[in-house]
Amino acid sequence: MALVTYDTYYERLKKMKPNIYLHGKKVDRSGDFMRGGLYCLKQTFDCALDPKYEDVTTAVSHLSGDKISRFTHIHQSVDDLLKKQLMTKLLCHRVGDCIQRCMGVDALNALAVVTYDCDQAMDQLPRALPEGAPLLARQRHRRLLRPDRRKRRSRPPAFGAT
Numbered sequence: 001m002a003l004v005t006y007d008t009y010y011e012r013l014k015k016m017k018p019n020i021y022l023h024g025k026k027v028d029r030s031g032d033f034m035r036g037g038l039y040c041l042k043q044t045f046d047c048a049l050d051p052k053y054e055d056v057t058t059a060v061s062h063l064s065g066d067k068i069s070r071f072t073h074i075h076q077s078v079d080d081l082l083k084k085q086l087m088t089k090l091l092c093h094r095v096g097d098c099i100q101r102c103m104g105v106d107a108l109n110a111l112a113v114v115t116y117d118c119d120q121a122m123d124q125l126p127r128a129l130p131e132g133a134p135l136l137a138r139q140r141h142r143r144l145l146r147p148d149r150r151k152r153r154s155r156p157p158a159f160g161a162t
Helices: 006-015 032-049 078-095 102-124 133-137 140-145 147-152
Strands: 020-022 025-027 058-060 067-069
Touching: 006 032, 032 067, 032 078, 102 140
Parallel strands: none
Antiparallel strands: 020 025, 058 067
């Protein structure tokens, strides 16, 4: 999943079906109510493409070897965690607000850990389950990391709120 520009992201966002409700009305994603959030997201895309910031805003995928946004990267080292924190501080400082993507990358990384642990625990169980069921149950982590599933991550970023 290669790095994309904000313009590419925004064009894909506008093509999505309107399923956001604001004051009881269904609205599309290009309304004025999105302007502040889109500004913050634009900064995350722009910094990932800026050589000045790419060290903290991009990573090399352990799955494909491609340069990807750190927001779609599964942490592999302490250095990855440190750079994620530096990236968050950098971008929050630039926009003076929440960058709206932290919870998405945190959720992705939490799923990577939990699915791995579940698969390891399932491998310790006796294979007394029906044929086919154990295989599916033991492949959560591998399914999370499948290239076709990771490509779906190139859709507009997940938002989170606390």
